[in-house]
Each structure stands twice: as structure tokens, then as C-alpha cells.
Amino acid sequence: MGAAQNPVQVLGRAIAILNHLAQSDSGLSLTEVARAAGLAGSTAHRILTSLEAERYVRFDAETRLWSVGVQAFIAGSGFLKTRHVVQMARPHMRTLMERSGETVNLAIEDQGSAVYVGQVECREMMRSFARLGGRIPLHCSGVGKALLSAVPEAQWQRLPSLLPALTPLTLTSPDVLRADLGRIRQRGYAIDDEEHAIGLRCVAAVVFDEHGDAACAVSLAGPKARITDERVPVLGQMAVETAGRIMAEIGGRAPVIVSASGAGQ
């Protein structure tokens, strides 16, 4: 994640700092920031105070820690504006949450992982912990697999030969994953059965854009205790329906299936 060749040096450095701050849970001290970004203390300090002047970072005088500021959040949220899907999807996600009683997530693909861009939380005490702006691997999440299933083979063939396992149930073999993606295309929704986190299940369906490419994926996530075997097909169907409504809203259309094998349907 190093700053590549960048026309403007400071910007690369400032952004590296921001990215590090964003990853930390409770904020970083000056020296931590400096070390993380590989900068001299004075340089890091200058950049931090400069960002602070614009409220892109915040300094807590009590804990003496630096963290991400409001304005970075506000500006960053501007990203969602240009993603009309997110806006359009919200009411449908809300309905889905009401009907299913589970938390609904919306994610897009970005650089080999899924990023959560929308969420409607359910009212249960026990609920999923996905965070807006958070990243999750494609191969071991409902949204991720749903997105993958919509991509032509050519692109996911360059997967590593062994996928990282986050739980004992994670699909680590590309061949097994490939088979699962086939099933996903057939039934219309992906199932994540504790492949990302123990006790967490979800179902997810993909939303296609006007070109028939995957725009994003909607998922329903909840504890295994609540998302039982019998409910999976029901919830999956709901996710598919919601994805369909969002798709209609944004003028998307399912792609023409080119698969040569007997992928049915």
C-alpha cells in the first residue's frame, strides 16, 4: 500500500497518514504516525497540523492521539453521491430489513475486495458487524461471492492457488470456489455459511447495471442461530427480489449468460 510515484510528494504522504489513521481503532500518537508512514517526526507533525486546520484529522488533547476528522468523513461520503445505486437502493434495503428482520448490507467491488457502501441495521440485539467503508475479501463473504459470480471466468482465474482461510469453513481451493460460483449463478444468490466469521451466515444477490455488469450486491446477514437452514432459501429469495427491484430502479438488466457448460437456467 505504499505511495507510488506521485506527482505531488506531500499528497502521497498525507494520504498515507490518513489511511493509517483510518485503520486504527483508537487513534495514533505522533510517533506512531511518523513510523507508520516512514517520515520524520517534524514532517509528520507539519502534515498533521495542516490536515487538522481543514478538519481532516482531529487531535484529542486528552489522549494526545490523532484520528480521522469530520471533514474527511463528509468529503469521503461524497463518493456515495456519484454512486446513484446507493441512494436508489436505500428504500428497498429498508423494506428488506423489515420483511426479514435481518441487517441488510450493500457492497461494491473495488480492487479485489468488497467495500460496504450501504447498510440498514436490524433491531435485534445480536447483529452483524459490517462497517460502512469496511473491506471484506471476495472469496469468503456473501456479497463478495455474489459479485464474483457475476464476473466472467477470465478475470477470477488469476486467483492464488490457495485462498486465505478466515474460518475452518472458508473455501480455500479455487476449484471449490469456482463450483460454488456456478451454484450461485444457478440459484441466483450466494450463501456464506460461517466462511468469514464463526456464527455468521448471510445470503447475497447481485445487482446488475445497464451493461449487465455487476454494480453491487445486497446481502442479509445474521447469526447462524437465527438464519436457520430452512430460512436460507426464503431469505435468499428475498435478497434476489430486492436486488431485482434495485436493478429495475437503476435501469439494469441481467447479463446474457455465455457459459458453455451446463450451468442450466
Added chain:
Amino acid sequence: MGAAQNPVQVLGRAIAILNHLAQSDSGLSLTEVARAAGLAGSTAHRILTSLEAERYVRFDAETRLWSVGVQAFIAGSGFLKTRHVVQMARPHMRTLMERSGETVNLAIEDQGSAVYVGQVECREMMRSFARLGGRIPLHCSGVGKALLSAVPEAQWQRLPSLLPALTPLTLTSPDVLRADLGRIRQRGYAIDDEEHAIGLRCVAAVVFDEHGDAACAVSLAGPKARITDERVPVLGQMAVETAGRIMAEIGGRAPVIVSASGAGQ
């Protein structure tokens, strides 16, 4: 919103650009960016490509427009991790207490009642008795009614047909309460006139989070003797202003009002 004196010139400029991009709905062309930020085209271009290298801005080759990038969204979302409404609200509550001379409370909604999560006590001998962590019903408290007023009708329709009366002035009829909530939305703050305890009056305003949902409510509480009829609108306005400042601090925004009826403004 101009970049003030900033230790690092480029950062001020880059951030100004990002902020402008974030405000625009569909993206900006290079020249629009340059003009908005008051920069030479070449300078704006250099900064933009630099930000693009870090995925903080995105360039749509088709429309030739620049907009906020994913990574800015991801990093900006890091703000939510370290955001604690209660802590951020404190300084603003303190100011409100100084200006009004009354005790200031902060409450969140939890399972059908309001819970006090913050307080700045005034210096008067006679003062309100809310306790941190204490619960208070939604229908007969300033904070409670303010929070209720921010919830879409669908959710508070399942109220019992007769609300418990804590004083002779408590609003016990759901219809009367509903009408009051309408008025609260109109004027921006709630009034509790001895509805919870005899002799106690308060005004309260709601603080919205980034989704436009109620995050918490601020109230000013004091004895009826001090909070006279003439002071109510003044104090109410102060509460609204403070709520606004807290909202800015946590990156919240007022919700888009969808109400079909004449709930105006």
C-alpha cells in the same frame, strides 16, 4: 470555506478540491475544479492526478468528470470508529449551559425509553435531577419527545392507547402526542411543561446522525419559576443551535422530510 493559513500549501489546495468535488452531485470538469479552487489549470490537474493515484478521486473517462474516489470514502469512514457523540458534544453542552444558565442533558433512545448519557449541571441551587444512565419515558420528557419527533410515524403507531401519566399534565392520548410531535418538528424543539414532574420544564432538540436518523437529543431543564413562558422560545432556539453544532461535529445531517401532510419546513 477558503483554505486558511496552512503550514502546507498543497494540502490546503487538495482538500479544497476534494471538498468541492464532494459537494457536486455528478462530478466536475478540470476547469470547473480549477475555477472553484482558484488555481491554474495545470496546478489543479497535477493535484487531481496525484489524488487519483491514491484513489481519492476518480476520473470518468466517458464524461471527463472528476469525482470523489473510493479510498476517500474508506478513509473518511474511519471517522466513525473514533466518534463518540457524548465526548464531542460535551464542549458544546458546556457553552450552552453558560449561555442559558440551566442544566444541559444529552440522551439517546434505547428500547422504548430515553437514557441520559451526558450532563453539564448549572450552578443554581435549584436544579434538575436527571441522573446519568437514568431512564425516562419517551412520551413525557423533552428529550424523549424530541427523539420521537424524529422517528417516522410507522414506528410509534404501535403505542398503547393510553400512555401512563406521571403528572396531571402528561399527554396520555396518542393523538394529542402525535399532534405535539408535529409541532415539535415544525418549531425544531420539544417543550416539556411539567409533563414528567411537577415544577419541571424543559426544551429539547434532536441531533441527527449521518443517515438523518436521530442520534441523540440535547435538553435544557429547570424549574418552571426560572424557565418562564417568555424564555421558552429563547432557550428552545439555543438548544436547536447547540444541536446543530453537535451535528456538524459528528458529521450528521438533517433528514429529508418525506411527510405528505402539511408538516411544512
Added chain:
DNA sequence: GGAATACTTTCCGCATCGTGGAAAGATGGG
């Protein structure tokens, strides 16, 4: 269709602006 127009991108010499070592100022622990 061709020329004029508007906008985007690259180039490069100049001096401004950012850099980081060092020192001063805080803070905390023993």
C-alpha cells in the same frame, strides 16, 4: 468536412515551499 473553439494534458525554468535535523518545550515515570 474543415476550421475555429474550448478544454485537457505535458513540459520546463524559476523560486517558492516543503524538508528534516536539531533544539526547545512538555510530559511522565522511577
Added chain:
DNA sequence: CCCATCTTTCCACGATGCGGAAAGTATTCC
């Protein structure tokens, strides 16, 4: 109370960002 550690300010050096101008590319209008 002193030493160790971390934060903040300072400053001389030169690397780095600046913007005018020119080249390259879409768009419009006759």
C-alpha cells in the same frame, strides 16, 4: 527531582511544486 521519551518550534538548504505556454484532443459551428 532528574532522566527518558515524546511533542512542538525553528531554520537554512535545495528539492519540489508552481503556473505560463505549448502541444494534444474533443466539440461546435459554419
